[in-house]
């Protein structure tokens with residue numbers, strides 16, 4: 396039995412803790428914040444309940460596997476309900492499409508109705524290619540520890556796999572091969588943002604993101620997605636994990652040779668000895684702040700070479716009255732998507748001036764019709780998210796006086812111009828900027844997904860789960876295989892496999 400200390404009680408940290416406890420280890424989780432869950436946050440005020448982070452659950456099999464590996468099945472603890480339609484999309488010219496949940500034929504029919512003959516077949520052909528990419532990459536990449544480019548290519552079973560995955564193509568390029576209608580290409584572009592990336596530079600392999608959503612379904616947790624974090628916490632505690640909040644880790648303690656992790660030191664001065672340390676904190680924070688620079692210089696250099704992922708600007712809107720016919724998820728596309736990515740990453744026309752808040756952003760609204768989230772039947776809460784540059788260096792100073800409220804007004808005006816004007820129904824609003832996310836979760840710059848997938852080498856610049864320091868492992872959205880609820884769960888399974896049973 397090893398003594399394990401997990402730094403951070405995000406979903407990745409909690410999932411790893413539950414798995415390691417089930418393998419027989421003595422596990423303590425140290426979370427700097429006052430509550431667990433990390434980016435799976437919640438805001439409760441005046442009878443309204445808001446998820447402040449995720450609003451869409453995909454690939455629930457990852458969590459079914461976690462619950463089975465640690466005790467009773469997921470469904471014994473948590474109800475999952477499919478969302479249908481998954482999302483109502485509105486393009487800049489007014490075209491709308493409601494994308495149904497997990498039915499190839501209904502999805503094709505929805506595209507045909509919205510865009511005309513051929514659009515359904517185009518999307519189906521694209522999905523078949525995406526399915527082939529999923530088959531070629533799931534086991535060797537997503538479910539295995541990252542071993543570096545050479546090993547990965549060696550693991551690719553056939554040359555045909557390589558041609559299928561086409562690592563030399565961007566997601567945008569792959570879309571252009573299959574999708575004739577510009578609206579479908581815009582729709583595909585959006586999935587790059589699910590890894591915090593730019594579709595013009597992110598790899599074609601991200602075609603698996605819509606494939607997974609449309610094949611294994613889009614899900615909601617009644618009461619809010621936050622309940623998933625609560626359920627994983629409960630499972631971890633059942634298995635004997637000790638979870639400490641307000642336990643801020645100041646450094647990872649190393650042995651005299653500086654090679655092996657031997658515990659952590661809290662900001663209070665307390666030392667917790669450990670045989671294994673699992674860091675769920677953002678990898679950039681781990682390598683830059685929690686370890687001495689000489690401990691893992693190459694990992695730190697890799698992180699500095701990569702482009703950080705984008706952040707998000709969030710509005711939580713408490714609204715009087717209900718909106719008839721409102722979908723669970725709505726996306727209002729901007730007319731110029733490239734300008735959105737150039738604004739967020741400071742590329743193209745903004746290369747010299749740098750990133751800026753997107754003036755005319757694509758807007759995402761999540762408005763679950765869930766009585767548990769509203770004070771009465773005549774009100775509703777909306778979570779509104781737009782892509783945003785990260786905070787601080789290489790991004791925008793989101794704490795600049797006046798910016799948060801001025802930009803919140805701007806987003807509400809953009810929504811109004813696109814047909815969703817709720818300004819006269821507003822009871823109150825809460826604004827969460829990238830700077831707020833950075834403060835709450837210690838994700839440098841408020842980057843949601845650690846490093847982005849921008850560039851051919853991005854997957855290999857992402858920190859591996861086994862760190863160069865003996866006994867130190869990385870779990871969560873900033874390490875391999877990436878961010879988002881499903882991948883974070885996969886990273887916990889990989890780390891548990893690397894540590895092994897007691």
Ligand SMILES: Cc1cc2nc3c(=O)[nH]c(=O)nc-3n(C[C@H](O)[C@H](O)[C@H](O)COP(=O)(O)OP(=O)(O)OC[C@H]3O[C@@H](n4cnc5c(N)ncnc54)[C@H](O)[C@@H]3O)c2cc1C
Pocket residue numbers: 402403404405406407408425426427428431432433434435447448449450451452453642643644645675676677680707709780832835836837838843844870871872873878879880881883
């Ligand atoms: C606005 C938003 C919308 C999103 N939407 C979706 C979605 O719809 N679907 C989806 O699948 N994903 C979504 N995501 C992404 C998803 O939330 C994350 O990928 C996932 O929750 C990350 O979990 P994690 O465990 O890796 O990290 P985190 O949740 O960041 O947890 C890390 C934890 O470590 C703690 N910590 C850091 N440093 C220290 C320290 N020194 N000492 C102690 N503790 C420390 C932090 O406080 C934090 O609790 C969204 C994220 C955001 C922010």
